[in-house]
Amino acid sequence: MLKAFCFILNFKTRVLPTVTPGYLRPLIPDSAPEKPDNWTDVMSDIERVIMPGVTHWHSPKFHAYFPTANSYPAIVADMLSGAIACIGFTWIASPACTELEVVMLDWLGKMLDLPSEFLASSGGKGGGVIQGTASEATLVALLGAKAKTMQRIKMEQPELSDDVIVSKLVAYCSEQAHSSVERAGLLGGVHMRKVKADSSHKLRGEALEDAIKKDLAAGLIPFYVVATLGTTSTCAFDRLDEIGPVGNRYKVWVHVDAAYAGSAFICPEYRYLMKGIELAESFNFNPHKWMLVNFDCSAMWLKDPNWVVDAFNVDPLYLKHDQQGSAPDYRHWQIPLGRRFRALKLWFVLRLYGVENLQTHIQRHIGFAKDFEKLCMADSRFEIFTEVQMGLVCFRLKGTNEVNESLLKKINGRGNIHLVPSKIGDTFFLRMAVCSRFTKSEDMQYSWEEVSKSADEVLSA
């Protein structure tokens, strides 16, 4: 067992595996064994079959996407969750599962200094919930907003049928919002309008208001806007301080997607980036990205969860219980019915790191990004694509997209570090995300050298 954990954390290998599609099937039998295999064989197959095909997300050499979290406290808590193995769909199905989640979302909300309206401890309607992913949070909020707007429009215009109202609903997001936001529109069956961001890739209040006005003039019904704090492409922060007032003015539900960057709000110095949060209806970020809680743990707060709860409240006798109403039944807050005891890993991480160490973790990553930015700027062949925010550096070789595409191919082909690209407008660039909790200064130096050597090769070719 210990051996298995050791080679998982052996980051001396390539960060990207060299296997090709279909590699695994020939390595194992083509059907399950009739009689049990033995433990030794199974464990050694982790090394033989699995590890050669693993992309090492926790290597300091992994800089793709955004981080995914991992820590011993979270893994131990997940073991306990696996052993208790309750399904917390209602309060009575395992009271501790629901109650710890309520209190942990309060702890976490306080760490971010969220307005008290979002917290269960305020005694109002608000409260938090653990979703699986930010994609689900975006969809849940959209469905809540849809239900709320349907009710309002039916009061105002009782002659309209449900189908007609739905066909007129319009949601908004920045053109820079994550692909899952567009997907939430598809899943929810409503129009999702992508609004042009400003030259810093941020959604501004004025652009949103123009879009809303145009839609209102066309007889449509604006109902939902997603403000992204920390976009995937460049970690741009939409101007929530402008979007909030516009949303409120037009009765448009403001949902904040801070999937990656939200963890930084545990540091007071970054909270200016969520100015306007008091005007949002719902807020979401992923402790499973940057706050050392293993996937899945996506924290979501709602000022009035009843819009979500009532929209999908299907209540069969076999799920009823005597305490309904005096504690949340989280099954009404989410897409799936079943749910694991995920609050345990949040509790373990918050207690066993303490707020200070979590702040330090965030600050170190941001510092590493600044270091990399400096290395990049000191090399005249390179340019920084856009303001460096959080643990992400967007950079490129001065020159064509083609040369930058070659650079990326070269870097990933060498396999020592791993990056993914993005493109805004016509400009292709590389993203260097600081991802690992094991990262040290010398790792950033190493990653820079890989980039630099790859550039040598590309430019000399």
Added chain:
Amino acid sequence: MLKAFCFILNFKTRVLPTVTPGYLRPLIPDSAPEKPDNWTDVMSDIERVIMPGVTHWHSPKFHAYFPTANSYPAIVADMLSGAIACIGFTWIASPACTELEVVMLDWLGKMLDLPSEFLASSGGKGGGVIQGTASEATLVALLGAKAKTMQRIKMEQPELSDDVIVSKLVAYCSEQAHSSVERAGLLGGVHMRKVKADSSHKLRGEALEDAIKKDLAAGLIPFYVVATLGTTSTCAFDRLDEIGPVGNRYKVWVHVDAAYAGSAFICPEYRYLMKGIELAESFNFNPHKWMLVNFDCSAMWLKDPNWVVDAFNVDPLYLKHDQQGSAPDYRHWQIPLGRRFRALKLWFVLRLYGVENLQTHIQRHIGFAKDFEKLCMADSRFEIFTEVQMGLVCFRLKGTNEVNESLLKKINGRGNIHLVPSKIGDTFFLRMAVCSRFTKSEDMQYSWEEVSKSADEVLSA
């Protein structure tokens, strides 16, 4: 650590906790600590704070809902998954994660003797995927069916707008289908028609066809039917052999929800209950219920996943990779974007139990239900509500609903065993589900005695 696992499995306590809503908040601080707590305190708080509020789903005295699975191989595999901690949204994001899932769903499909069209190993379009829950599988299939039908209708009647087509779509399920099926209709924004079941609580082909014909005559568009194999209330099996041909005749996508009972199809003697499976478009069951794989692991197969994949394919540059098309990118098969390495626990359970031991596990549970049925029938105060299927016995005291409600209250109030009720038509009854992998004959005897003693008290009052 070991101590923690020991008290988790201490089933001498009440199966239902005695805590009341709000019990937990006063037991812990009202915010996260600034500096780390120590491990010993955290682990001992499991016993002090958590265990008093846990409902013991794995106690042999737990008979509510349906089982949720739990085993050492699954927990160990989850630890490895927690340590590897990759996010398998695309093939390149961790090839092993995708590839093991493809092969495990083939292994599992073969164990159930699913038609080869569902298996990736057949070389056709079909294949399997691990969803979080059956609720999500029902929704994913509904959205695939919606996309498929939209395309067909737009070809046949190009004058119809999307909004008009959506407003005419009708899905079908038995009135006995799980609440999550009705909810899938709400989430997907389509009408879900509940069709009356027969006197054995099964959806029949004729009733479905009548409903479809009526809707067609009214200008509506039937597009999706959910056949439940093993309903939650009574474990009734819809007549898939009749529903399949009707669905195919009217171009209605047939989805099979065998969430609980599907595990029994690993035993050849129960496969007659899924007769007609070759006519379904999609099939789903939960190894995390009855096949010893910890939650979440909901296995779903699709004959043609492209309907789902293409319906929600949003493909930003940062998620593209060179191998696209030569292996599945599972992010397109599901609602969330992120996904854990869940195939590991399926692999571990299949190998470390072997097919024979898993079959024995199913057969033992079915045997225990038969034992309980006999005990019940031998007591003239009781009656069996409907045919006993799988590990579920639906029973009641002869007499009024009120006396049965009192009986349930008495049983759960004593707290030694835990049951939930259901109601069909006007008849309230109790459900005795065999849930624990630790259950022995004497446990069923104990549970019967609890029921019998409670009946003594209720009837003498």
